[in-house]
Amino acid sequence: MIMSESVRKMLRAKLVVLGRDNCGKTALCVRFITRRFIGEYEHKREVTYRCQKIVDKEAIELEILDTVNKECVGPAASSLESSIKWGDGFLIMYSVTDRSSFEAVSRLKRLIDHVKETLGIPAVIVANKCDMENGRVVRTDEGQALASDLSQGLTGGAGAVSLSCLWQRTLRQWRPRARSSCVKCVRSSSATCWLWTSAHGCCR
Template identity: 45%
Template sequence: MTSNFQRLPRPLKKAQQLASCRTVRIAVLGQGAVGKTAITVRFITKRFIGEYDPTLETIYRHVFSVDGECVQFEVLDTAGQEEDTILIEEKIKWAEGFIIAYSVTDRCSFDEILRLRFLISHIHSGLKRHGDALPPVVIVANKKDLQYDRMVTTEEGSSIAQALKCPFFEISARDSYEETVAVFSLLYREVASSGALSAFRRKVSSKLMDKIPRIHSTATASLSMRSFSLSSVKDFLTD
């Protein structure tokens, strides 16, 4: 007897899913307390974290669809502390795209944009891995929900981004998941169109970068039943 029952396609196993994904390396730079971790974890978990360890530095791995394409994001959430020149150079060499974040409530973090943009251009110009093209940079102004504490206007942020020829977003990681998605999605499109994701590109790695702990988004998902904070995330860090 012939059955008319049609089997549904089986979901891809994790290994198969990742094999079909393109991987992009993103570094989130900026001074401490501007919300770099909040932006990153909001994108990965859809949740806003109210407390975290500002000294914890992590590479998050997250599979996400951009324009129907499977993308594995490797996002380096930097601590934003004063650090050795070699360390910051290794992190910048590692990444293929960058988010430079500042807080609209902190003018010093806004003033840091020019230095970080110069470092990215200077270091990648020396690598000469992608011809004359420099890695894409998106400038992100965070904490727009804190209007009464604002020290940097939207116009100032837009003007410096325009002068540096970088896309600009003013967001609230606290209030909007969609805004963080827009930032990472646009940056992926910029990296993909720049040719930096060639299958033949050389992956930059180092002993310094290998020491930074990795965490998969599937691990953070298991925290959904309780309050999410970076102190609890430490339990899920993997090498």
């Protein structure tokens, strides 16, 4: 059976969701794919989700790796590096109610830069549970400053945007790289790390 031209040329994107346990990684993935919020999730195993999405009228076959908590050093480091090597783009999550998850973001982003050995890798910092003000321990301006710092001094924008826009913006950053015959030659002068804020349980 001969595949149609549109199927043969469909881009394939591999996105990796990183962050500490209980910061909302699985919820983010499930909400994006099913548009539903589920209160309880399996946190002990990695899951790869597959779906097709349309970005700017172009169909993209999307794989999303929902990782378990991995540290940048120690026995789990090699597994973490393997996940990073696999990915084309990254969502790095933290909870505004957990400072340790916020502090892990810098380590994860710098490990991505080290492993990928190239500029312009799409990476989005996702600040989750922003509606839980009573338990907040990470200020919004701290998240904005972190995004700016990890973008090598360029401004990291605070994005009060829909969940769909979060993924679409990540894929828009990735797509020019996928069209290039030499990924390491694609070097972007624009910020590749920006801040997106999410309310706990939000499914817009």
